[in-house]
Amino acid sequence: MKKFAQSLLGITAAIAVTLTAGPALAEYPEKPINVIVPWGAGGDSDLTTRLWADAMEGILGGPVVVINKAGGGGVIGTTFVANSAKDGYTLINAGLSNVLVTPNFSKTPYDFGSFEPVVKLSSVPLGILVPADSPYKTFDDLIAAAKAGKVTQGSWGAASSGTVLANIIADQAGYTVKFVHGNTTAESMVALIGGHIDSAVSFPPAFGPHVKSGRARLLVLNQKMDEYPNVPTFADYGIKGSFEGWSGVFAPKGTPADVIQKLVTASTQAMEDPKVRQAFANMGANVDFRHGDAWVKDMLETYDIMKDAAAKMKQ
């Protein structure tokens, strides 16, 4: 009976949440806000954006609609938003790959400067993994093998953030690998645990379950994580730089400052919600909430690193 009451409550709550669109406000937002996710539904930046949008609806008192505009390695959706009205009703889920990496590696109709950064929501540290039965026990073993001969490494596209970061790492450590590209981080993990490739670069939402189940071994990570206390970091091997994927929300350049400010305030409140934080944690994404000048400065630094890497890789 208690279970019945609970479940009934749950459904009622779910319906109530959707129905209460809230009173119309005279100020922003007066109509639904569209957030474009330039990737397919179900990926980690899609899910984190949906969680954020769901929390924002309650705070802003109006619909925040997530729309997937996938294709062209994120370029299609990102271009669409760059050319949208600068009124704050069209936002983009932006991250390392679509605003920092792709503009440097491909000809895109937009650049980092085409957007007004709003907030950073989450980040995920890059890690390098091998199958559980791999002869490489440490990152040093892998480096030695890669220097000696052919080591395959799973990533998700030649101009993807994973490959670019992996190349910067390989360049510093002085080895080369042969990349095997899947469409997503999840796909390259399939090839890894099936024993079809020797190693893979990936993020915790994709590799977490496999490391937990003992099918894959995590050799090295961007930063120390509580879940993996014994895994060394790239810095331990003398590799400099920050190798993390991140996801946030941007608006087209020229969006009024008060609108951005309102979004930042509402996001601050949304990301303090313990339910939202728990849902992010369940997915394996760290809440890494940032906004303002210091954050933009960090992004510009990364942008320059990507620019150099692009110049090197194109040679």
Next chain:
Amino acid sequence: MIDILNNFFGGVASVMAVGPIAGIIAGVCVGIFFGAIPGISAIMAIAIILPLTFYVDPIIGITMLLAVYKAGIYGGSISAILINTPGAAASFLTAQDGHALTKAGKAGKALAMALYASVTGEALATLVLIFVAAPISVISLQAGPIEKVFLLIFAFTVVGSMTGESIPRGILSCCLGMLFAMVGMSSITGATRFTFGVPELMSGFTFLPLLIGVLVMPEVIDAIKNRKMPHHDLVLSKSANPDDNRVTWKEYRSVFGTLIKSTGIGTFIGALPGLGSSAAAFLAYGEAKRTSKNPEEFGKGSLKGIAAAESANNAVCGSSMIPMLTLSIPGDDVTALLMGAFLIHGITPGPTIFYEHTDVIYAIFAGFLITDLFLLIIARAGFGFWTKIASIQRYYIFPCVTVFAIAGAFTTNQDMYDVLILICFTVFGYGMRLVGLNPAAFIIGFILTPLLEQNLDQAIAIVGTDYSMIAASPFAWIFTALSAFSVYSAMRMKKKGKKKAAATQNASEQAA
């Protein structure tokens, strides 16, 4: 085994509460409704509903999402059968045979066959998921890029049995499909191909507008061309014989073998991550046609054709959960969304899920089977309404089809560019009909090429210079043999068909 049964019945008990059942009923209704509207696919329905399930009990939330998924796949076959507008890739084969039956006044029969095949395929695949998920997942891991390349080559040979009269034209159509599939940015190399500097072409041709443009809109043009036809010819009357609008037990029994075989194919393909329901439907359809005594009926209203396509694509729903739940590998976009739902609820899919969340997982399994039951009941109740739609006069139907086609093309990505694709491919599709090219073979080429290309690229990277690896796997040999056999039997079928035709012609000449 006893443990599994115990857990399963425990699961049935916990899912038999008002909350989960209400969730399932709501999910089935939403799924059928969204699935039946061309252009709104199951994945969009799930994405819309997903936030509703964030903070309810996972048993309710996840069974509801899955109900939407399963019912959505079935719903896609309704519009495919009635107005020849497949809502998704997997139901385009259903449209071929199902709509032919509708034209013959047997819409009820086609709908019933699609429903029974869907439910049979799903229920059997779900049983496989419940009882043998773990061993299957281990086998599916063995299939890497090299093995998948051979499997896809085999899938391509299905074109042979789809081509109709002329094999060269069928192959040409398929090659055109492959060529169009190459447009856009390669996700592997990042290179842009055939875009001619048009940024919109970077994501290639969106599938749904292309499908509707090639398959459906030429029918509308045909109807306009034949507008001088007397009106009574334009009305599809419902056949007076009640047996024409249901599936008799005898008919169900006669397709049962096809159902089992197709479900097997669907379950196998579904368990391999990344191939998807359309590849399964092609293989099952090709196999059913190859082994049928009356292959010429396929595409012209064959019950076996509907049974094969629908049971295979629905079996994929059940079995694509196998790699997702046991290995935390989402095989397609829908399972990726469902996996997201699991993660948000704090349940990490993986081998330990069965120990760590025993109650929840078996309740969800029980929910899957109960969903099939409700789908059967609810969808069955809707038949009267759907068949009425089929008997509406055609000159009301075609404008509606056109509106749905354009709206559907737009909603996929909310992009006017997709409407332009629809219009261009309508012209192209009509042209293909005029010169006798085969739209079905074109679509197969278009769907399978990206899968083949990606797996081939991965295989090449893995093999490097060690060419012996290509032939090292037994999979490779099995599928090469199957491909050769499939090509051979397609050629033999063609010869037989010619002989048959010649014989009947001779007979009629002699009679004259």
